[in-house]
Amino acid sequence: MKYRNLGSTGISVSEIGIGCEGFAGKTDEEILEFINLMELEGVNCIDLYTPNPQVRKGLAKAIKHRREKFILQSHLCSIWENGQYLRTRNIAKVKSGFETMLKELDTDYIDIGMIHYVDSISDLDTILNGPIIEYTKELKEQGKIKCIGMSSHNPVVAQKAVETGIIKVLMFSVNPCYDLQPADEDVEQLWNPEKYNKQLLNMDKDRQNLYETCEKLEVGITVMKAFGGGDLLNSKYSPAKVSLTPIQCIHYALTRPAVASIMCGARSIEELKESIYYENANNEEKDYASTLASFPKISWEGHCMYCGHCAPCPKGIDVASVTKFLNLVKAQGEIPETVREHYKVLPHKAVECIACGACEKRCPFKVEIRKNMREAKDVFGE
Ligand code: SF4
Ligand code: SF4
Numbered sequence: 001m002k003y004r005n006l007g008s009t010g011i012s013v014s015e016i017g018i019g020c021e022g023f024a025g026k027t028d029e030e031i032l033e034f035i036n037l038m039e040l041e042g043v044n045c046i047d048l049y050t051p052n053p054q055v056r057k058g059l060a061k062a063i064k065h066r067r068e069k070f071i072l073q074s075h076l077c078s079i080w081e082n083g084q085y086l087r088t089r090n091i092a093k094v095k096s097g098f099e100t101m102l103k104e105l106d107t108d109y110i111d112i113g114m115i116h117y118v119d120s121i122s123d124l125d126t127i128l129n130g131p132i133i134e135y136t137k138e139l140k141e142q143g144k145i146k147c148i149g150m151s152s153h154n155p156v157v158a159q160k161a162v163e164t165g166i167i168k169v170l171m172f173s174v175n176p177c178y179d180l181q182p183a184d185e186d187v188e189q190l191w192n193p194e195k196y197n198k199q200l201l202n203m204d205k206d207r208q209n210l211y212e213t214c215e216k217l218e219v220g221i222t223v224m225k226a227f228g229g230g231d232l233l234n235s236k237y238s239p240a241k242v243s244l245t246p247i248q249c250i251h252y253a254l255t256r257p258a259v260a261s262i263m264c265g266a267r268s269i270e271e272l273k274e275s276i277y278y279e280n281a282n283n284e285e286k287d288y289a290s291t292l293a294s295f296p297k298i299s300w301e302g303h304c305m306y307c308g309h310c311a312p313c314p315k316g317i318d319v320a321s322v323t324k325f326l327n328l329v330k331a332q333g334e335i336p337e338t339v340r341e342h343y344k345v346l347p348h349k350a351v352e353c354i355a356c357g358a359c360e361k362r363c364p365f366k367v368e369i370r371k372n373m374r375e376a377k378d379v380f381g382e
Pocket of ligand 2: 316369
């Protein structure tokens, strides 16, 4: 298992994480089986959006003597009322919900205290200018949460949140279909078939800005909906009418800037194993470029998707990484120190490009790679 830094939090998370919604209805023994496999395979990051007491208690028993081995991303403002999940902004309910969470999880701290599901600017304003953010900061000062996060499906809202400097972890919905769609306060609209009937061109600007801003501000992204709730794995349900594999979906999300871990849904041990297999998959299995290029009515022409399909370069240049760093510099109008450091450790730099053009022949998105290599050489000086 590979691990990534979760932004500037000091927390190291496994590339493959798990979302716990699949634990609902499972026995304690079944949950234990998941956790044992996760420990064995090094999966350390667990998202727990659900306040379902049965899930929390089963998980608590399974991690009891190995709590420090897992990173719990658990959600504030998500409570259990009358036998069902409820999102709340009522501060009294938020507070008692958090105490219940600690009790049910049988722990005295949560690694990532995630403010749950903020998809509109007015909701964000309510949170940032009211008691919820103050309470969350208090929890951090008391060590009850190690860092503050927020979950959202809306890039405009998420951008505003991370720019406050308070939110250090963003849980965001990342997949190639969402990435085409403009921000919407109603997440259902992102899957509306009508939105895919017209010609779509390239990644939505707000989404790209968000990923680049998170990279710049060192906000770590944990990913939800990487498989589009499973729809992207089946051409019948995918809004793009083309199916992707779980490995391709995971690789797509992991190749966005600032992304640290994918919270894969798993209803069975086999599904969890399918996601963990990503770590052993070869480049061909991870490659999503040709599949994306075959989406009808959708084009990413001229836009680098950081897919790596253009490899190998005879000079060993990692074109996807060089282009990603170049785009981060262009977006920010300066060279951030972290980007300069990342570029520095690349074994082969843009200056080595001999402009053979082999990569351009392989790029399904017609990216002007040679031009990008020249620009990267000028920007980084090597
Ligand atoms: S240049 Fe093309 S093939 Fe290479 S990483 Fe970018 S999009 Fe993929
Ligand atoms: S054009 Fe440059 S980056 Fe592309 S394959 Fe040739 S040497 Fe490598």
